[in-house]
Amino acid sequence: MSSAPRRTPLFELQHAAGARCINFGGWEMPVQFTSILDEHNTVRTACGVFDISHMGEIFVSGPEAFDWLQHMLANDLAKCPVGSSQYTFLLNERGGVIDDLIVYRLHDDEFLLLVNAAKIDEDAAWLAAHTREGAVIDNRSSTMCALAVQGPASPAVFRAVFGREIPERNTFVALEKCRGAVIAAGTGYTGETGFELFFPNSLASDIWHSVIEAGATPCGLGARDTLRLEMCYPLNGSDLSPDRTPLEAGLGIFVALDKPDFIGREALLAQKGAGLPSRLAALRMTVKSPPPRAHYPVLADGVPIGETTSGALSPSLGEGIALAYLPPDFAKPGRKLEIDIRGRSFEAVVEKKPFYRPSSKISA
Amino acid sequence: MNVPENLKYAESHEWILIEGDIGTVGITDHAQAELTDIVYVDPPKPGTPVTAGQPAAVVESVKAASDIYAPVDGEVIEVNAALASEPALVNTSPYEAGWLFKVRLANPQQLDALKSPEAYRAQIG
Known part of the structure; x- marks a missing residue:
């Protein structure tokens, strides 16, 4: 990285909590607080909270949003009703992975794309280069925070903070009248029960303290990496690349080859026909x-x-x-x-x- | 950080305990705290020659593999077998149960180039 690493709005709070930081994708992020092994085990047995504010939030809305995203993304958005989320890919014309991401369907014609930190600019540029009238792209990555709260005790943490039940896996709720505009989703990258929160930077301190007081232990990216690897969840830039397709990565169930059209489809069909390399x-x-x-x-x-x-x-x-x-x-x-x-x-x-x-x- | 008085120190955070012409080598309390959870130790083989300032062992934390440098020239005569099953001894007891290997010194005058406890304390602040 040539430029100074960026920091999330939670940097100071985490630093005060004992975070030891590394450069990850151009961001100065906690790799651990006390011990990667302890934090890993905390998520497997209790509840941990990860700052994932470095990840990008790109909103897409408008009358053409659905059709355009069906063209841009590999999975089938028709199977993602309002209030649910879907793992999907931005592919290049060769079927290679630009990014893997979660799309949250906020309304019929409004979507939130949660993208990898190191790919925010590239994804935004790729989307902008393929933009279409009637689909508006709004990259709010720098004004939004995100926390991942994961582990078997996370339902209790959710109840304590929000006074309601944790969203089901791959669904979310918009808690607009609760602490402002918080999106609470039943997603995660650890394999455990858990939830992820997306909210404006102004709520960062309030929400961070709330989940900690409710019993979540601060965890760093070191544990996040061992947790995701045990689940075989890929890390873009390591396990996914523009030169490998989701089929090669064993993620074909997240690619809707039966959709009539999306970027990379022809290459994937050809690869499937010829046999995976x-x-x-x-x-x-x-x-x-x-x-x-x-x-x-x-x-x-x-x-x-x-x-x-x-x-x-x-x-x-x-x-x-x-x-x-x-x-x-x-x-x-x-x-x-x-x-x-x-x-x-x-x-x-x-x-x-x-x-x-x-x-x-x-x-x- | 604990920096015992009876040891000599390398700038690369190894310590050596001298008993006659035998030196026992480990990593400092500061080093183990920086490396964090140690999950594997790759020691040198007994009989191997080591050279001052050159890698002699590898200590692996969850995140990274780190070279451990020999503080002096010599021949490895023993390694700490307990670390094979309990590598975390390097974290919990860096100066005692977590020692890494012993060398027979080839050039004892090299010890003069190592740091005193006072100088090492100044280095790590």
Whole structure:
């Protein structure tokens, strides 16, 4: 990053709470408060709160908004009624991933796109370059905050803060008469029951303190990364890229090839017809090894066949886990492979996704 | 931060305890606090030569792998086997149970180039 990292409106509060910060996608963000392992376990067993205000909020509205987003996004918005949300992709013409995002349908003709921090400008530029009359793009990323509150105790936190039940998975409520304009959604990136809040910067301090007083523990991006990796949720820029399609990433269920038209559809159909060149496989170390990390070579019987895109020692499982794009023949569960860690080979096996199944529910 | 009086320190945050021609090496309390949760230690093999200022071991936290540098030249004669099953000893007991490896000193005069506890305290502020 050449320019100084940006800070969210919650930076000072988190700094005061003991946050240790790193640069993430151009933002100075907490990587941990006390311990990544403790924060990870807190989310798996109780409730943690993550500042995700670095993520982008792009609103799209107008009479053409639905039709235009059906063209711009890979999933089928017709299956996303008002009050619900959907995981989807912005694809390039080659079917590669520009960004993965959640779209929240606020009204018939108004949508909120929650996009990755490092991609806000690129997404906004891509949308603007393809704009259409009757669809208005309003990028409110710099005036909105977001918190993710996750873990089996998060329903109780929600009740304490908002005096009502937590929204169901993939639905949301607009709490316009409660603390101002808060969108409360049953979404998350940890696999646990939880909710995410989107609200104007002016409410940052009030809402942060409310969820902490209700029992949520501040957590950093370090735990967010190990939590999402145990669930095999991809991280754009690591596990997703403009050179890989959602089909290769194993995320085809979020791509509506039966829609008549969207950017990248032709390329995806062609790829599906020709056979996928690679698949994103979930690898688990079967021997004691250093933690696998991104960009380690993956070998089959000593021959390099790919490299890891993410990796960690899974705090929940106590074993090394990783993701890697591999030739499809090598990406089948049960296939024994090796990961090269600093010049030494360690045995691994391809697993079914996800690595971890939370006790606290969820079907999505 | 704890900086014991009986040790010498490298600028790269290793400590060494000298007993005759044997040096016991570990990382400082400051270093373990900076690295945070240590989940794996990759020690050198006994019999390996190490060189002052060169990587000799790797300590891995949840987020990153960090090289640990040999404070002196020598030959590794023992590694802390307890760390294989309990790497967090480096966090909980950096100067005692969490030691990393022992070396037979090849050039004892190199110890003069290391820092005193006072100088190391000044370095980490």
